[in-house]
Amino acid sequence: MNHFEYRDGILHAEDVAISAIAEAVGTPFYVYSTATLERHYRVFADAFSQEGLDALVCYAVKANSNLSVIRTLAQLGAGADVVSEGELRRALAAGVPPEKIVFSGVGKTVSELEFALNAGILEINVESLPELEMLSDTAQRLGREAHVAIRVNPDVDAKTHEKIATGKKENKFGIDIEYAGQIYARAANLPGIKPVSIAVHIGSQLTSLDPYRAAFAKLAETVETLQKQGIGIERLDLGGGLGIPYDASDSEPPLPSDYAKVVRESVGHLNLPIMLEPGRLIVGNSGLLVTEVILEKVGETRRFVIVDAAMNDLIRPSLYDGHHEIMPVREPAENAQKSAADVVGPVCESGDTFAKNRQLPPLDHGDLVAFGSAGAYGAVMASTYNTRLLVPEVLVKGDQFAVIRPRQTYEELLALDHMAEWLD
Ligand SMILES: *Cc1c(COP(=O)(O)O)cnc(C)c1O
8 A cells, every 4th residue: 555646647645746846856856755664664563463463563774765755664663773884873863762773784894883883773684603793892892791692694585586585594684493403502602692583584575474474483493492401581582574566456465464474374373573674565556656658669560768867766677577566747648658668777888778678658858757665765876877866855744845865965975085186
């Protein structure tokens, strides 16, 4: 469910016409809907309370790290899952209390660990023995105690795109689950380290609950073994990754309520508080990327719609073969003649293609089109490739909208470079 729909023939975000935003900020731009963000968060969080589970939802900031987005969720009670010092700073700046922040990631630097320890966050998820030792040294040096989870790798196939599967042995993430006993024993003996939790995250855009069931069952078994060893685990971090519908013609991914049921069935008997780290599920369908048609180029064999957004603004199609629905902002007439088109950006790479062979009505210079499901892994992955400006982000709430990141200017972009002194 989202709050983007046609009203009087114009696509709206809640009560605001997309065309009105385009007039105010130019194109391309990202637009997010507060009502949709809030709805997704509530549906997810409520699913766990309905199963009688004590759950903290730590929003995975990397999916969309705009401060206004984080604050919108923090005001509903969300914590944050961060994967860098930068994201930790964003979460704190947006008002997420440190005691609701978890720091994940396979390669945290010493200075990032220092920053996290000084901020007094809930837990640091450790992914290797060398990292555990590094954290112990750092905590001792600062006179602090690090509350840690060990992220285990359950060797489960998440059945998702290979670039976002993280739970198989051959992936770089986590510690092989068979070694959990050894590493917790080591953690318990390291100064400055307090093992409190165990974490798992098997991948992103999962469209089946089976991999979760398998991973959580292994996790529960491991916790029981650890308890027999006398290692107390106070909490479980079950990661994120639940998928969203991108393609209207696809089958729907599992509902949060069914996911919560799997959680209760597989780990409920441990009676431990849990943490969840959804990213995409909260923000993915809460955002659009809006772009203007520059022109249509019709060749002998193909129809190209060339738009002013490009792979540098939204890289999912070229990086992950991601699918985004394409909606003309002006609702096409019922009887509009559709034909197959490739929708492409201006960047000098053939990979700069948003969609191939998509059935679209005639589109003209100046027409606006919106890419759906662009709220997650969209703006955060943007670059300035081809010296294109970072595009603005707009947040809608009811009949109001706010520019929550202005369009970069050419002056700002060029000022990032410095001329070598010998060239001056
Ligand atoms: C990326 C990530 C998430 C969020 O994944 P989504 O698919 O966006 O829900 C959660 N936890 C960790 C550790 C991650 O790296």
